[in-house]
Amino acid sequence: MDLLRAKVLSNEEIMPSTHVLALASPELGRTAAPGQFVHIRSGPTWDPLLRRPMSIYKIRPDGVSIMVRAIGAGSTMIAASVPGGWLDCLGPLGTPFELGPDSRRLLMVGGGYGVAPLVALAELALPRDCEVVLLVGAASAQYVFPSALLPTDVEYEVATVDGTLGHHGLVTELAARYLEWSDAIYACGPTPMLRAVALAARPLARAGGGAVPSTKRVELAMEQDMGCAMGVCLACVVKTRRGLQRVCRDGPVFRAEELVWESSA
């Protein structure tokens, strides 16, 4: 982990307002792992003030790529980076996904730009004799991650909220079919989606709240507003069985059984 300037090698708009930026940084390429993120300054001035967390989307020996959805001022500035320019990056940060030694059938569930770290994970897992099913949810067809950007061995299914492509509905509805099949589940996306995945993957939970710990590995990459991303400001906490944990340091990847979901969430 370091504070570094990474050169932007390329910038490609892969979907409306969603850009893939390839960054040159041997250090990031060497040390980053799927599930980790980089904390990026959106410009040289102090407005917008804070860095923006972006997941590692691809890992190469000479650097990493990120996938940026432009939604507000900061992400729009980062998404507009021109090749040849530089990005001020802090990273890689956070705890990565873990591939269990015995996991062979991996179910991955991504919502929106949450697909980004799962692509990195799939690329790591496939050469290790794993089968990967990737389910992705989006608002509509134009925001569905293009299958051409995935390794061919990934089995890919999509769900759209408006029904313009794939399953008409939520991605978690698709997941039900693969729960039995999978021996590990990885998810990244909006919190309600992660919660639904966590609940669906807990078939042994008993009425009355006494959850029987499932042996299946279920890992969720959480999102929370971040300030420092270094574990000091305590902005990014989530409730876990071990008390409050920081998404930037103790996460973003958490084991599902560790998380405590607010009833209103």
Add this chain to the structure above:
Amino acid sequence: MSRMGVDLAPRNMHGLSLINPVMVASGTFGYGVEYQSLVDIQRLGGICSKGVTVRPRDGNPTPRIAETPSGMLNAIGLQNVGLRRVISEKAPIWDRWRVPVIVNISGESIQEFEELAASLEGVPGVAGLEVNISCPNIRAGGRLFADCTESAAAVTRATRDVTSLPLMVKLSPNVGDIVSIAVAVEEQGADCISLANTLLGMTIDVRTGRPGIANVSAGLSGPAIRPIIVRMVYQVAAAISVPIVGVGGVTCTEDALQYLMAGATAVQVGTANFVNPRVALEIVDGLDAYLDAHGYAHVSEVVGIALPSRRAVPTSGVC
């Protein structure tokens, strides 16, 4: 003492000597250890720890922060490990460091401030206390100690009476008459004052129609507040004689110089650490270069040169 060294507690038996006037602010640098891999923390003037309370606290619900123009709002709610663990786990680490660590303490009653101050007295690794009086006084119906002259003075007196440690009292900017509060705090035995904590603000998420921060009210920090705090330092500097530490929106050498010229002996860098963890050290180097460029023999020569009393006498080397 080198030409960058300052003493923030010249009247105190222990003193509070810093190798340079650039500290990092409470709540923006954790317990000092978190940034160690990125920053040569021993080169900092000082580290103010995250606010410590008598018992561990979980803090407020999320969302706890929101960005604002050139600033941010926070309502962390003083999440911290509590006094006992600070003494048993953090202080032994600080004791091995050259950089002084000033423990920021927060109480909900005068008794809690006394307990915090008394317990930290004599703990190796604790160089001084920063008394955060911007916390609600449970006895006084939740009004902040910092809000009125009497309660600010009372907390200062109470902590002064139980500790010989250098005492930095951190004032709130959310008051009408900052000068009289600073004067009262000085009279009750503060070795120095830090000015200031965050400004109260709020934001509303127009998509949901609800406050953007779960706690509703939050503290504004960052460059946005700097002009307000520089003005306060300037006003207070004319009225008190103990050192002042300027805190609010310091992001670069020029910002630090503004505070020094307004009468601050040192500065604390807060929110800017989140953006550039190395910024405090860049300011140290920047100040050093500034002294060179302008022919100053010591950083204290810059302190207060903007004040009316000093302006009357043309200072050599300023041009």
